[in-house]
Amino acid sequence: MNIGPYEFAEFKALAVKFHGYAAPGLLIGGCMTAAAMTALPAGVLFEALVETYNCLPDAVQLLTPCSTGNKRLHVVHYGKTALSLFDKYSGRGIRARIDPGLLGPWPEIRAWIMKEKGKEEQNEAMLERQIDEAGTTIVALQPVCVDLSRLNRKSDGPLALCPHCGESFPAAHGSLCRGCAEGAPYSFPR
């Protein structure tokens, strides 16, 4: 089956280029994203909310105009194979997830999604073939309403200079930049 506008092999090539590897999660994420897109009203300006950092964000970035750096892709760290595409202004949209109840004909996909097998036991060629054949049929879609006030979409506003590190930061963050206030996850070796 196609993944959005791409033939399966073509999407795999894009995946390798962008993600480093045509990971099963990226192929499955492609099916989910494509399914959700077809369920959106035509022409709607949409954003994405993805519920895992694993692979799915890259499927959205390959198939939609939403990216991390244009802030139309939002990620919550829930470890769930689910994503929503929603109207930027109303929050109304579609949530896509893999429904285990639809995986009967696809035991390799089921084993992969449910983590039933170790990496060595997986048959990756068969897994890929099943994803190609299953396409969007394994995706359950449900209307969703996203709470826009809980997404990171605000402009940073005016800048200030941090009295501790001397670098500029959004004045709205407080008297110190967050790196100095919270302790950044990096240090400068002497």
Next chain:
Amino acid sequence: MNIGPYEFAEFKALAVKFHGYAAPGLLIGGCMTAAAMTALPAGVLFEALVETYNCLPDAVQLLTPCSTGNKRLHVVHYGKTALSLFDKYSGRGIRARIDPGLLGPWPEIRAWIMKEKGKEEQNEAMLERQIDEAGTTIVALQPVCVDLSRLNRKSDGPLALCPHCGESFPAAHGSLCRGCAEGAPYSFPR
């Protein structure tokens, strides 16, 4: 000047395709990413830590193998025009930021970075020309050491079924999935 392996116009075209628009922050982020890459030891397997969601993550995704979905791109919400590329195993690397002290010859870049002008007063053509001419000369580089224990890199581990929503989630997250435990930023309309 070139931005990494791309001519300036070529990088602009990539930016439009991926980000929707050749935003000044993406062009500047391209210069920062390219500068940091040249300072890394050859052949090192690296990840990226970006200190803003504005544009810079997409510069990293266009110029490096690091992406949100392969978890080699990490973002902290500090609102700072800074990014680090670092060795995946040691955390040692290079932090790149725009040094206002280097912006003397580039008043449009300075005005943009420091938010000295409203959007209407900006001369975007001149800003782009100055970014093209300045290239990596406006980027200050500094050795950095990233604390790998503070990054999201762990595998999710075994799954469990959430007793509330019935969906699978990483068992290590607790008795409920995080969406149910914390209250997800979305709801299902009846």
